[in-house]
Amino acid sequence: MSTEVDPVKLMKQMVGQAAAARVKSGSIVGLGTGSTAAYMIESLGARLKSGELQNIKGVTTSFQGDVLAREYGIPLTTLNEVDRIDIAIDGADEVDPNKNLIKGGGAAHTREKIVDGFAEEFIVVVDSGKLVEKLGTTFLLPVEVVPMAMTPVMQAIEKLGGQPQLRMGVKKAGPVITDQGNFVIDVKFANGIDDPAGLEQAINNIPGVLENGLFVGVTDLVLVGEVVDGKPIVREI
Numbered sequence: 001m002s003t004e005v006d007p008v009k010l011m012k013q014m015v016g017q018a019a020a021a022r023v024k025s026g027s028i029v030g031l032g033t034g035s036t037a038a039y040m041i042e043s044l045g046a047r048l049k050s051g052e053l054q055n056i057k058g059v060t061t062s063f064q065g066d067v068l069a070r071e072y073g074i075p076l077t078t079l080n081e082v083d084r085i086d087i088a089i090d091g092a093d094e095v096d097p098n099k100n101l102i103k104g105g106g107a108a109h110t111r112e113k114i115v116d117g118f119a120e121e122f123i124v125v126v127d128s129g130k131l132v133e134k135l136g137t138t139f140l141l142p143v144e145v146v147p148m149a150m151t152p153v154m155q156a157i158e159k160l161g162g163q164p165q166l167r168m169g170v171k172k173a174g175p176v177i178t179d180q181g182n183f184v185i186d187v188k189f190a191n192g193i194d195d196p197a198g199l200e201q202a203i204n205n206i207p208g209v210l211e212n213g214l215f216v217g218v219t220d221l222v223l224v225g226e227v228v229d230g231k232p233i234v235r236e237i
Contacts, residue, residue, distance in 0.1 A: 008127070011232030015125045015225035016040035018234045019089045020047060022123065025054045028082050030115040031069055032090025033062040033108040036125045036225070040089050041065065045072025059085060061115050062108035063179055079118065088119035092215070093139045094132045095124060095222055099237065100196045102135050104142030104213030107167070107178045113211055113218075121220050128226040135214070136193035140186035142167070142213040147183050149208025154185060156206045160199065162187040182210055 016039025023029055023044060031041055047053035057077040058069050069076055079085075090112055094102040101124065103109045116122045132138055141162070145153045154164040167176045167184040176184050193199055193214070200214035222237040 007227045007230060007232050011127060011225040011227055011234075012036045013039045013043075014232050014234050015127070015223050017043045018223050019123050019125045020044045023047075023053065023056060023087055023089075025056065027056050027086040028077070028084055029056055029058050029074075030085050030088025030090070030119050030122075031058040031060045031065045031074070032088065032116070032125075033064055033106045033112060034091035036127070037089065037091045038064070038068055040125060041068045041074065042072055045069075045074055048073055057082070059115055061090065061111040062106065064106070064108070079114070085115060085119040087121045087123065088116045089123045089125060090116055092124050092126050092130055093213070094135050094137075095126055095130050095219075095237075096132055096135050096196070099124070099219040099222055100135060100217070101215035101219060102139050102141055102213050103215055104144075104184070105139070107142065107144075107176050107184050109142055109213040109215075110144050110178065110180060110211040113215060116215065117218055122218055124219050124222045126222065126224055128224050131224065134192035134194075135196050136189045140165075140188050141193070143185045143187060143203055144178055144180070144182050144210040144212070145185055146208045146210065150183055150185070153206055153208045157185070157187055157203065160202055162189055180210065 020043035092101040093105045197216045203212045
């Protein structure tokens with residue numbers, strides 16, 4: 001039986017560890033969602049357990065983060081109980097050259113935008129496959145919508161040039177339900193998104209929309225994992 005380590009998995013672990021290494025004792029930490037962010041949470045827990053890191057509290061962006069933080073011994077708090085978030089670390093589904101993002105593949109983008117937006121420093125952890133020249137070219141744009149407004153919101157998005165579709169559950173009958181109890185509409189833009197900032201605002205101005213997955217002007221640092229010549233590396237943007 002082969003015991004060879006998957007380089008892609010190792011690369012994600014390295015990116016998560018590199019991000020976790022930037023957290024200092026005494027920090028309030030925004031804990032993101034997704035596979036790479038999960039390795040970051042695991043690494044934070046290991047630093048706490050070893051005593052290398054002390055007196056941190058986490059603010060999670062999803063039920064996934066709640067479960068992982070408790071599993072790895074990270075004390076949790078909420079936005080309503082703290083006066084700041086020192087650092088937030090999260091994944092992304094697309095990253096453009098200006099460090100703008102599309103997030104929401106895990107339907108957690110509303111809580112992610114709240115936590116990441118309030119953080120004094122926001123670090124994104126991704127693999128190189130998430131880097132794009134223009135947002136919306138490889139990933140649909142998620143929009144969280146109040147269920148009663150689904151149809152009029154979809155009609156309004158079509159007027160903005162989007163092709164909306166309701167996200168359906170996997171191994172579940174019916175649509176995906178967010179942690180807030182809402183639906184997710186995934187929107188395709190045929191030629192990508194030319195004006196992320198304008199579109200973010202236009203979609204959020206539609207009555208019934210809670211939040212969309214465009215994150216414009218909030219990212220401070222991107223840690224990118226790559227496999228080069230079979231070996232995982234991490235670089236900064």
